[in-house]
Amino acid sequence: MSIDTYSVTDHHIAQLPQVTEPRNAGMPLDLNWVLGAQANTSAIERRAASLPARRSVKKAYQAAWLLKAVTCIDLTTLSGDDTARRVGRLCAKARQPVAESVLDTLGMPAITVGAVCVYHEMIAPALEALQGSGIPVAAVSTGFPAGLSPLPLRIAEIEQSVAAGAAEIDIVISRRHVLEGNWQALYDEMRAFRVACGDAHVKAILATGELGSLRNVARASIVCMMAGADFIKTSTGKESVNATLPVTLVMIRAIRDYYDRTGFRVGYKPAGGISKAKDAITYLALMKEELGDRWLQPDLFRFGASSLLNDIERQLEHHVTGNYSATYRHPTS
Numbered sequence: 001m002s003i004d005t006y007s008v009t010d011h012h013i014a015q016l017p018q019v020t021e022p023r024n025a026g027m028p029l030d031l032n033w034v035l036g037a038q039a040n041t042s043a044i045e046r047r048a049a050s051l052p053a054r055r056s057v058k059k060a061y062q063a064a065w066l067l068k069a070v071t072c073i074d075l076t077t078l079s080g081d082d083t084a085r086r087v088g089r090l091c092a093k094a095r096q097p098v099a100e101s102v103l104d105t106l107g108m109p110a111i112t113v114g115a116v117c118v119y120h121e122m123i124a125p126a127l128e129a130l131q132g133s134g135i136p137v138a139a140v141s142t143g144f145p146a147g148l149s150p151l152p153l154r155i156a157e158i159e160q161s162v163a164a165g166a167a168e169i170d171i172v173i174s175r176r177h178v179l180e181g182n183w184q185a186l187y188d189e190m191r192a193f194r195v196a197c198g199d200a201h202v203k204a205i206l207a208t209g210e211l212g213s214l215r216n217v218a219r220a221s222i223v224c225m226m227a228g229a230d231f232i233k234t235s236t237g238k239e240s241v242n243a244t245l246p247v248t249l250v251m252i253r254a255i256r257d258y259y260d261r262t263g264f265r266v267g268y269k270p271a272g273g274i275s276k277a278k279d280a281i282t283y284l285a286l287m288k289e290e291l292g293d294r295w296l297q298p299d300l301f302r303f304g305a306s307s308l309l310n311d312i313e314r315q316l317e318h319h320v321t322g323n324y325s326a327t328y329r330h331p332t333s
């Protein structure tokens with residue numbers, strides 16, 4: 001199946017959606033629902049394997065999809081040697097991720113990335129560098145990436161990050177709760193994190209590469225949503241296996257199930273190892289197909305990525321410098 005006919009309108013490109021989404025309030029832990037969650041691994045893997053080949057976007061539509069992807073990036077630096085200077089450069093890129101000349105040629109308005117994602121210590125320089133841009137700062141907290149520091153410290157870290165001005169907090173769950181099937185413990189932990197976040201939105205990093213099975217991924221996704229996660233996110237980027245298409249299918253179907261049963265839309269953030277423009281399009285197409293256009297807005301979809309933007313920039317350059325530029329039409333025209 002091709003997605004040539006998918007329209008990527010100005011509305012989709014718009015940086016900030018005008019819709020007001022009721023925040024996921026969560027619900028009591030429903031163990032019947034959690035334990036009933038299954039994942040047919042071979043069917044999911046078969047479908048995931050066919051996705052990249054089945055998804056193609058005509059050249060005339062690609063630039064719009066790529067710009068859409070840019071608006072959904074949590075531009076990230078999560079390195080032990082991060083400095084205020086490096087974060088400053090990242091933020092300058094976040095403000096203007098695509099060269100003005102490229103946007104002009106494509107007839108597109110100025111865009112920014114979805115957010116900048118850093119460690120707690122880098123919140124202040126990020127805020128300073130992003131002043132006036134409207135781009136939120138996301139902080140990884142709770143002992144990222146392993147999440148094995150004492151619970152009170154992890155909660156205090158969230159509180160400090162929120163006090164420092166982070167509008168979004170990416171927490172890591174305790175993988176052992178999933179591996180031991182201790183859903184109550186996972187729920188209680190996630191609930192405590194959500195409370196500590198206050199008004200800041202919370203993304204629950206499942207570290208799916210360490211959860212042992214797709215069924216565990218499905219169950220952990222549901223428990224975190226029940227406990228009030230605003231987003232569920234695949235990975236820290238530090239596991240040996242990070243974002244994958246099978247895991248994505250499982251997580252976004254859990255999101256759909258949760259929406260059908262509760263009416264709350266929870267966001268999805270694939271993260272780790274997504275560095276190619278064509279992969280970004282595959283993810284966007286999958287979101288559109290499984291969850292619909294609403295989940296293509298940056299308040300419900302983000303890529304956690306440190307190098308994806310570089311490849312998207314390269315591809316956009318091809319669009320404006322190659323033969324292609326002469327034939328470019330906006331998808332809505």
Ligand SMILES: O=C[C@H](O)COP(=O)(O)O
Binds near residue numbers: 236271304306308
């Ligand atoms: O959430 C962010 C991830 O750490 C990014 O991973 P990456 O450096 O592989 O793009």
